[in-house]
Amino acid sequence: MPTFNLKINNKTHAVxxxxxxxxxxxxxxxxxxxxxKYGCGIGQCGACTVHVDGVATRSCxxxxxxxxxxxxxxxxxxxxxxxxxxxxxxKDIDVPQCGYCQSGQIMTASAFLKRNPSPSNxxxxxxxxxxxxxxxxxxxxxxxVKVASEKLT
Amino acid sequence: MxxxxxxxxxxxxxxxxxxxxxxxxxxxxxxxxxxxxxxxxPIDISELNFNDFNAFIKISDEGKVxxxxxxxxxxxxxxxxxxxxxxxxxxxxxxxxFVQQGVLDTKNYQRQVAGGSQSIRLGxxxxxxTGATAKQMLVNAAAxxxxxxxxxxxxxxxxxxxxxxxxxxxxDVVKEAAxxxxxxxxxxxxxxxxxxxxxxxxxxxxxNIVTGKPLYGLDYKEDGMxxxxxxxxxxxxxxxxxxxxxxxxAMPGVxxxxxxxxxxxxxxxxxxxxxxxxxxxxxxxVVIANSTWAAIKGKNAVKTVWNTESELEDTEFHxxxxxxxxxxxxxxxxxxxxxxKKAFAEADKILERTYESPFLAHNCMEPMNFFANVxxxxxHLVGPIQTPAATATIVSDLLDRNIEDVHVEMTRMxxxxxxxxxxxxxxxxxxxxxAIQKPVKMVSTREDDMSTGVYRPPTKYRIAAxxxxxxxxxYQLKEACVNGNSWGQxxxxxxxxxxxNYQFDVANYKSNITxxxxxxxxxxxxxxxxxxxxxxxxxxxxxxxxxLHLDLLQKVKGTTDERIQYNPERLEGVIKLxxxxxxxxxxxxxxxxxxxxxxxxxxxxxxxxxxIMDNGVPIVKRVTCAVDCGxxxxxLGALNQIKGGVIDGIGHAMYSELTFNNGxxxxxxxxxxxxxxxxxxxNVDVHFVESxxxxxxxxEPTLPPVGAAVANAIYAATGKRLxxxxxxxNMNVKEKIIG
Ligand code: FES
Ligand code: FES
Numbered sequence: 083m084p085t086f087n088l089k090i091n092n093k094t095h096a097v098x099x100x101x102x103x104x105x106x107x108x109x110x111x112x113x114x115x116x117x118x119k120y121g122c123g124i125g126q127c128g129a130c131t132v133h134v135d136g137v138a139t140r141s142c143x144x145x146x147x148x149x150x151x152x153x154x155x156x157x158x159x160x161x162x163x164x165x166x167x168x169x170x171x172x173k174d175i176d177v178p179q180c181g182y183c184q185s186g187q188i189m190t191a192s193a194f195l196k197r198n199p200s201p202s203n204x205x206x207x208x209x210x211x212x213x214x215x216x217x218x219x220x221x222x223x224x225x226x227v228k229v230a231s232e233k234l235t
Numbered sequence: 236m237x238x239x240x241x242x243x244x245x246x247x248x249x250x251x252x253x254x255x256x257x258x259x260x261x262x263x264x265x266x267x268x269x270x271x272x273x274x275x276x277p278i279d280i281s282e283l284n285f286n287d288f289n290a291f292i293k294i295s296d297e298g299k300v301x302x303x304x305x306x307x308x309x310x311x312x313x314x315x316x317x318x319x320x321x322x323x324x325x326x327x328x329x330x331x332x333f334v335q336q337g338v339l340d341t342k343n344y345q346r347q348v349a350g351g352s353q354s355i356r357l358g359x360x361x362x363x364x365t366g367a368t369a370k371q372m373l374v375n376a377a378a379x380x381x382x383x384x385x386x387x388x389x390x391x392x393x394x395x396x397x398x399x400x401x402x403x404x405x406x407d408v409v410k411e412a413a414x415x416x417x418x419x420x421x422x423x424x425x426x427x428x429x430x431x432x433x434x435x436x437x438x439x440x441x442x443n444i445v446t447g448k449p450l451y452g453l454d455y456k457e458d459g460m461x462x463x464x465x466x467x468x469x470x471x472x473x474x475x476x477x478x479x480x481x482x483x484x485a486m487p488g489v490x491x492x493x494x495x496x497x498x499x500x501x502x503x504x505x506x507x508x509x510x511x512x513x514x515x516x517x518x519x520x521v522v523i524a525n526s527t528w529a530a531i532k533g534k535n536a537v538k539t540v541w542n543t544e545s546e547l548e549d550t551e552f553h554x555x556x557x558x559x560x561x562x563x564x565x566x567x568x569x570x571x572x573x574x575x576k577k578a579f580a581e582a583d584k585i586l587e588r589t590y591e592s593p594f595l596a597h598n599c600m601e602p603m604n605f606f607a608n609v610x611x612x613x614x615h616l617v618g619p620i621q622t623p624a625a626t627a628t629i630v631s632d633l634l635d636r637n638i639e640d641v642h643v644e645m646t647r648m649x650x651x652x653x654x655x656x657x658x659x660x661x662x663x664x665x666x667x668x669x670a671i672q673k674p675v676k677m678v679s680t681r682e683d684d685m686s687t688g689v690y691r692p693p694t695k696y697r698i699a700a701x702x703x704x705x706x707x708x709x710y711q712l713k714e715a716c717v718n719g720n721s722w723g724q725x726x727x728x729x730x731x732x733x734x735x736n737y738q739f740d741v742a743n744y745k746s747n748i749t750x751x752x753x754x755x756x757x758x759x760x761x762x763x764x765x766x767x768x769x770x771x772x773x774x775x776x777x778x779x780x781x782x783l784h785l786d787l788l789q790k791v792k793g794t795t796d797e798r799i800q801y802n803p804e805r806l807e808g809v810i811k812l813x814x815x816x817x818x819x820x821x822x823x824x825x826x827x828x829x830x831x832x833x834x835x836x837x838x839x840x841x842x843x844x845x846x847i848m849d850n851g852v853p854i855v856k857r858v859t860c861a862v863d864c865g866x867x868x869x870x871l872g873a874l875n876q877i878k879g880g881v882i883d884g885i886g887h888a889m890y891s892e893l894t895f896n897n898g899x900x901x902x903x904x905x906x907x908x909x910x911x912x913x914x915x916x917x918n919v920d921v922h923f924v925e926s927x928x929x930x931x932x933x934x935e936p937t938l939p940p941v942g943a944a945v946a947n948a949i950y951a952a953t954g955k956r957l958x959x960x961x962x963x964x965n966m967n968v969k970e971k972i973i974g
Binding site for chain 1: 435437438441445446448449451453454456462488526527528529532598600647648649650651652680681872878879881882886904905906910911912914916918919
């Protein structure tokens with residue numbers, strides 16, 4: 083199996099994997115970064131969202147062979163002490179129910195707020211539309227994105 | 236006999252204390268035994284040992300309190316709210332309380348289930364007793380130290396004070412307290428003195444969740460663990476004829492391809508009624524690999540031949556079968572009051588309507604998975620499960636092992652909604668590990684999860700009411716459902732008791748498609764049907780829909796019928812609250828409202844949906860929700876549950892369905908199965924009825940009524956009565972994504 087050098091959370095990891103292995107499973111099974119979740123495997127739910135060069139990206143659709151040289155950030159690397167403004171806002175609002183979708187939600191929200199630090203309500207709803215929360219914590223997610231945007235500005 | 240034993244029931248029998256070698260005191264109690272209403276604990280405390288306990292409170296000599304909570308967390312917040320109740324009566328600052336999920340030895344557990352919204356309701360009294368008893372022991376120990384009577388001491392926030400103003404921390408007396416007699420009949424706090432209960436308290440796993448720590452079953456790992464992907468029959472009604480795994484075996488990372496299912500079949504010959512094992516009971520092919528991806532890819536490379544064993548059903552077939560049932564006479568009567576036939580014969584007017592719902596998948600965000608390590612010494616199982624005790628029993632039977640050898644550890648769960656009541660996935664993992672004698676994790680893909688599931692069965696209701704002299708004289712409800720039916724108590728919900736001639740009949744069609752509990756079983760659609768019906772009934776009668784409900788409830792007040800489950804005063808309370816808070820009847824132009832009220836899972840709920848129409852597409856803007864759930868233990872957690880239930884209810888009523896063709900589910904992932912997304916969600920505005928009653932559950936009861944609130948609002952806007960879910964499929968409009 084070929085070896086790939088991945089830059090994840092500012093560290094380089096050499097991993098051996100099949101060319102077509104999704105980054106998601108490399109993160110979870112090989113690098114032990116299990117904060118990135120599997121929900122659908124086809125880009126529909128957002129549970130697996132990571133940042134690639136700062137852009138929210140579905141790690142279930144990114145093949146490992148295309149990931150070399152990219153700057154990948156996972157939920158574990160979003161902040162040093164779990165204190166990114168978006169994480170703080172998520173805690174302030176107590177967003178999670180089962181919590182399973184939330185790292186994906188946080189990664190989507192943090193990439194979005196970086197581009198658009200003071201979004202309107204409908205911009206927030208559009209930006210978060212690709213992330214499913216089966217527990218339907220949508221009201222709280224929406225509010226937390228707003229709170230995070232206030233923290234950022 | 237049972238009664239006399241219960242009289243002798245002593246509180247001390249569910250508590251036991253000991254000192255810890257590391258310093259501090261450990262209080263053990265059997266939460267689930269204590270929560271069972273009809274339990275008769277051993278009279279003598281010496282009959283108990285710590286193996287019987289599944290929950291512990293540890294008080295360290297610094298006064299720090301750790302509560303080991305055994306309750307599985309599926310997102311309903313009990314892992315936070317149950318310890319809050321203990322801490323309240325123990326009277327310690329919440330900041331000094333740490334909550335840990337107990338590692339479980341599954342021996343002797345009773346109510347170890349997260350489901351039915353019952354955890355809080357049943358745990359309320361015992362948990363308070365436990366906390367209060369522990370506090371009393373600490374006070375007694377301090378009093379002995381001071382040489383005074385315990386009544387001269389008070390305890391607050393972890394500190395015991397005597398009349399002279401001297402103080403001792405809980406930690407200073409744990410050693411002495413641990414060896415004292417367990418006091419009986421301790422006094423509980425007056426709810427008005429609560430300082431923890433009723434305060435917003437964050438989820439205890441919050442930090443771990445937002446930083447992506449391993450918490451869930453899918454995150455669990457052990458050295459040497461392998462991954463297994465299971466190939467199950469693609470259609471319900473098919474069995475495995477043959478397969479060719481040569482291509483799969485040649486793939487990198489694939490270790491072996493085996494079959495399982497034999498053990499489950501043997502077991503089912505003895506006990507056909509075993510529900511868990513009937514799920515996907517046929518032979519399955521298992522690809523074992525050294526990574527999840529290799530296991531999934533390997534599974535996709537297996538070539539198979541399937542044989543048809545029984546009818547390959549489809550959606551039209553189910554529709555016909557259920558309509559035939561409604562029109563036939565194969566009903567069981569769950570409840571019958573007066574004479575419905577006579578009432579209908581004498582009526583001035585009769586309204587009859589039929590309501591229909593589809594199959595639904597659970598679609599827990601975390602697909603089914605389980606870890607198993609079967610060795611000669613023990614069977615170690617780890618994963619997300621709502622019924623660890625029952626699962627341990629089945630696994631021990633399945634593998635022919637002593638129950639003492641089976642250890643189940645529960646992880647946090649990425650959603651439950653009823654799916655994780657069934658331990659089929661844990662049994663599969665155990666069977667696989669038993670076959671290969673290695674630690675292994677069975678991982679379902681989303682496709683596996685959605686297309687080989689345990690579904691909410693489709694149901695059709697035919698409801699009829701007779702009207703005479705402007706009054707409802709008769710009410711008849713017929714239920715036709717796949718595989719199961721509403722059970723006894725549901726027929727005692729509103730409007731039972733409010734209409735003199737009342738009948739609730741059920742019938743079912745037995746399908747080979749597996750069905751089971753889904754968030755608020757049966758009521759999840761029954762409430763939509765009945766509350767849509769009442770909206771139309773009020774219109775036909777020419778009366779105000781709110782007043783119609785209030786008048787009906789008036790008749791139930793003071794009833795001597797003990798079967799009636801709801802409380803008419805409490806239903807009236809939520810109706811009045813929602814009318815007030817929703818600004819009922821006084822909306823802005825272009826906003827249309829729908830009303831719905833329901834009782835289930837011991838909680839009373841009324842809801843009003845506000846919608847607007849955008850190019851023929853209904854958009855739910857706001858839902859006002861009035862809830863009477865007794866004392867609200869944790870308002871923050873309660874709000875999450877309530878809002879989640881409302882939005883989940885809207886999503887499934889409007890958008891979701893699973894259809895079948897030739898026994899094959901026609902959706903297998905989120906590109907073909909619609910779940911509600913943020914752009915479609917209303918703001919949910921929640922109001923609680925103030926109450927001193929014991930708390931009741933919130934995981935389920937806000938979901939059932941909302942479908943009707945939306946349907947009734949759509950009627951107000953369009954004049955079209957929607958009777959078939961999902962509503963959007965029956966509105967002939969293409970929805971655009973709403974930003
Ligand atoms: S797992 Fe990647 S989008 Fe769902
Ligand atoms: S919190 Fe459960 S899926 Fe979002």
